[in-house]
Amino acid sequence: MNALIIDDSKAQRALLIAYIKSYESTAVIYQAGSSTDAMAKVREIPHLDFITLDQNLDRKSGTDLVPLIREQLPNAHIVMITTQCTKEIKGLIVDYDIELVCKPVQPNNLKRYFL
Helix, strand or coil: CEEEEECCCHHHHHHHHHHHHHHCCCCEEEEECCHHHHHHHHHHCCCCCEEEEECCCCCCCHHHHHHHHHHHCCCCEEEEEECCCCHHHHHHHHHHCCEEEECCCCHHHHHHHHC
16 A cells, blocks of 8 residues: 655654554555645655645645645545645535545544555
C-alpha cells in the first residue's frame, strides 16, 4: 500500500504516519507539507492507494486540491482531516467520493480504512 499524508504540521504528519504504520506495517508512506509539494507527489507517484488531506494548507486549501487529486488518482481513497467540518467540506464527500474525519484524530478514526 502506498499512502500520502498532506498536512502542513510536521507533528500531525508524524502522528498519522504512526497510526498508519500500526495498521499496515508494510505501507510506503510519502509526506507533503504544502499544496505545491502535494501536487508534485500526486503527479510523481503513479499509484497512491490512500491519501489524508488537511484543509488548511499554504497556497491552496484541501478543498481546492480534492478535484485536482481526484483527476490524477481516480481510485485513491481520500480522507480529509480537518477541524473545519463545514457544509462546503461535507459537500465534497458526495461530489468527489471522499471521507471526512474531524480533528483531533484518534487511532481508531482511520483504522477502518485498513481492515
